[in-house]
Amino acid sequence: xxxxxxxxxxxxxxxxxxxxxxxxxxxxxxxxxxxxxxxxxxxxxxxxxxxxxxxxxxxxxxxxxxxxxxxxxxxxxxxxxxxxxxxxxxxxxxxxxxxxxxxxxxxxx
Amino acid sequence: xxxxxxxxxxxxxxxxxxxxxxxxxxxxxxxxxxxxxxxxxxxxxxxxxxxxxxxxxxxxxxxxxxxxxxxxxxxxxxxxxxxxxxxxxxxxxxxxxxxxxxxxxxxxx
Numbered sequence: 232x233x234x235x236x237x238x239x240x241x242x243x244x245x246x247x248x249x250x251x252x253x254x255x256x257x258x259x260x261x262x263x264x265x266x267x268x269x270x271x272x273x274x275x276x277x278x279x280x281x282x283x284x285x286x287x288x289x290x291x292x293x294x295x296x297x298x299x300x301x302x303x304x305x306x307x308x309x310x311x312x313x314x315x316x317x318x319x320x321x322x323x324x325x326x327x328x329x330x331x332x333x334x335x336x337x338x339x340x
Numbered sequence: 341x342x343x344x345x346x347x348x349x350x351x352x353x354x355x356x357x358x359x360x361x362x363x364x365x366x367x368x369x370x371x372x373x374x375x376x377x378x379x380x381x382x383x384x385x386x387x388x389x390x391x392x393x394x395x396x397x398x399x400x401x402x403x404x405x406x407x408x409x410x411x412x413x414x415x416x417x418x419x420x421x422x423x424x425x426x427x428x429x430x431x432x433x434x435x436x437x438x439x440x441x442x443x444x445x446x447x448x449x
Contacts, residue, residue, distance in 0.1 A: 233408060236400075236420040257422045258398050265448045266375040268398045268422070289367050289377050291345075291400075291444055299342060311345040313366045313377070335400055337446055339374045 232262070236270060244271075248280030251326075260340035267340050271324070273297065273332040278325040288322070289337045290314035296328030308334075341371070345379060353380075353388070360386030360435075369449035376449050380433070382406070382441040387434040397431070398446045399423035405437030417443075 236257065244252040251274035258268040270293075273279065281300065292312040299306045299314055300323040307327070308314065316322045326332035345366060353361040360383035367377040379402075382388070390409065401421040408415045408423055409432040416436075417423065423443075425431045435441035 232424040233410065233415040233417060234422050236422055239422075257400070258424045262424060262426060263396060263398060264427075265396065266398065266446065268400065268446070287372060287374065289372060289375065289446070291366070291377065293402075301342065306342040308342060313343050313345055313348075315341040315367045315371060317371060318373075335444070337375065337377070337398070 239270075241272065244279070246280050246282075248282070249278070251277030252279055257335075263340055265340055266337050269336050269338070271334055271336055273324060273326040275326050275329055275331070277332075279323055281321060281323040283319050283321045285318050286339050287318050288314070288316040290316070291335045293333045293335065295326060295330050295332035297332040297334075298325045298327050299323070300325075348379075350381065355389050355391075357389030357391070358387070361388055366444075372449055374449055375446050377444060377446050379442065379444050382433060382435040384435050384438055384440070386441075388432055390430060390432040392428055392430045394427050395448050396427050397423070397425040399425070400444045402442045402444065404435060404439050404441035406441040406443075407434045407436050408432070409434075
């Protein structure tokens with residue numbers, strides 16, 4: 232199966248505490264048995280909610296400049312930044328640049 | 341954990357039938373419990389071996405123009421192409437462009 236990312240519907244993230252964040256589910260379960268590939272877009276000034284959960288994130292930054300809060304540490308991210316957020320760790324992504332911040336975020340299915 | 345992709349060692353893929361392919365392991369197990377993020381680079385004219393295995397691939401194309409053989413179907417891929425290769429399906433990636441073909445490929449840990 233091959234699709235173009237621009238063909239995939241982009242939906243507003245409705246979670247409380249999210250601002251100007253959209254999500255595309257690129258590879259879902261089914262068909263994928265083990266993990267799910269999503270792409271997020273955060274507009275300038277936007278952010279994901281500060282939260283934690285019992286599964287990990289694996290993130291690859293595609294575009295833009297952002298800040299990640301990972302536990303108590305802040306990191307700046309840019310295209311090519313790879314982020315591993317372990318299960319149960321409090322985290323947040325924020326766009327601190329002037330263009331959309333776009334990243335892949337893969338989670339267990 | 342945040343790293344830059346350019347900090348990660350790039351190694352030649354030694355599998356028989358591979359030509360001009362390198363791999364970077366971006367997020368490995370451990371620490372990741374469920375799936376592993378790798379980045380591949382195929383030079384112009386290069387390809388991965390035609391093969392199949394009992395686990396799936398989830399692929400996101402970052403740069404270049406390539407061809408995927410997925411079972412008996414051929415697809416052209418470009419930046420933003422998303423590929424799901426199910427378990428046991430014969431597949432091959434080939435660079436048919438003039439710059440390096442670079443893609444993420446995530447597999448179960």
